[in-house]
Amino acid sequence: MKIISSPLELKEHLKNIKLSVGFVPTMGALHEGHISLIKKAKEQNEMVVVSIFLNPTQFLKGEDLEKYPKKDEADKKICELSGVDVLFFPNSCDIYGVDEVSILSPKVRGYVLEGQSRPGHFNGVLTVVMKLLNIVNPTRAYFGKKDAQQLNLISLMAKQLFMSVEIVPVDTVREKDGLALSSRNAYLSKDERVEALKISSSLRLSSAMVSKGVVDAKEIRAAMREVLAPLEIFYVEILDREFNRLERVEIGNTVILVEVKVATTRLLDNIWL
The missing domain is CATH 3.40.50.620 (HUPs)
Structure with a gap:
């Protein structure tokens, strides 16, 4: 090299x-x-x-x-x-x-x-x-x-x-517990890392809701915010691949995105549906 x-x-x-x-x-x-x-x-x-x-x-x-x-x-x-x-x-x-x-x-x-x-x-x-x-x-x-x-x-x-x-x-690479790999994960304490798992949990919930036929973006965002509480949330958004806001999930054209602060560390994640 x-x-x-x-x-x-x-x-x-x-x-x-x-x-x-x-x-x-x-x-x-x-x-x-x-x-x-x-x-x-x-x-x-x-x-x-x-x-x-x-x-x-x-x-x-x-x-x-x-x-x-x-x-x-x-x-x-x-x-x-x-x-x-x-x-x-x-x-x-x-x-x-x-x-x-x-x-x-x-x-x-x-x-x-x-x-x-x-x-x-x-x-x-x-x-x-x-x-x-x-x-x-x-x-x-x-x-x-x-x-x-x-x-x-x-x-x-x-x-x-x-x-x-x-x-x-x-594609995003994750730890076995679902946490998306990030260089900033090094900032997290043991307890903060547990809190950070709420991010991937909220995304799994959104995917599960869609698989059950729930496609209303407002309903999905609200459910995700409940999972993320009490973390400081910068955004929970459901967008198309061109980054326009969607009212309903469109399979094959949707990105569900999250950014939060865990203690002092900003972390973001998403899933593509």
């Missing part, structure tokens, strides 16, 4: 390669969810590039940039054992300059759900993803479905800016 920190060096390394390239952008603190993205990239491409970059522009003032989990050596070993060909490990000064050009998220889709409580967050996400995609120029790029709004906005950016990369969604 080759480790490169310079964007120009990576572009030079990749420019004459005639292989299909799968790209997995991450912020580090890798877990089984990231490994599933790498596996999918290896299945579908001849070469795999992973980036580890803790992007400062997607963190708002007072958020957890400084305490975000960092496991650099462990992450390198995980990438090596997973068969990654190139690990891109830049510093912030490699990615950002002075008086930056930036990508703005959509005025509606970028400022609802997570974007409502974190205004400007998705500007940072889209800007860094655009930079990374331009550096790597992959055939396909892989993103987890757990961050459904992020996935939707990145897919929209690729489509509207006529980018040649294929954005590939990958």
Whole structure:
């Protein structure tokens, strides 16, 4: 596995390669969810590039940039054992300059759900993803479905800016008890982790209600909120795949999304129906 920190060096390394390239952008603190993205990239491409970059522009003032989990050596070993060909490990000064050009998220889709409580967050996400995609120029790029709004906005950016990369969604990986894997799970105490299980429980309830013929979105949201109590709820929403609010669940076109705060930790999850 080759480790490169310079964007120009990576572009030079990749420019004459005639292989299909799968790209997995991450912020580090890798877990089984990231490994599933790498596996999918290896299945579908001849070469795999992973980036580890803790992007400062997607963190708002007072958020957890400084305490975000960092496991650099462990992450390198995980990438090596997973068969990654190139690990891109830049510093912030490699990615950002002075008086930056930036990508703005959509005025509606970028400022609802997570974007409502974190205004400007998705500007940072889209800007860094655009930079990374331009550096790597992959055939396909892989993103987890757990961050459904992020996935939707990145897919929209690729489509509207006529980018040649294929954005590939990958299913959420969970612990045996149902908790969706997240680097921020490391913040949770034992008791907080038990509380966090209310998230997946609420989503299982919504799926069970739909399987029994309950498709009224208002009724499902209310039942989910009862399960989530007394957690601080940022949103419980039922949307179509284009992120429009639904009054009734449409099988094959619905995402049910939750974001809550467990103690001081924001956690989000969803299911696709």
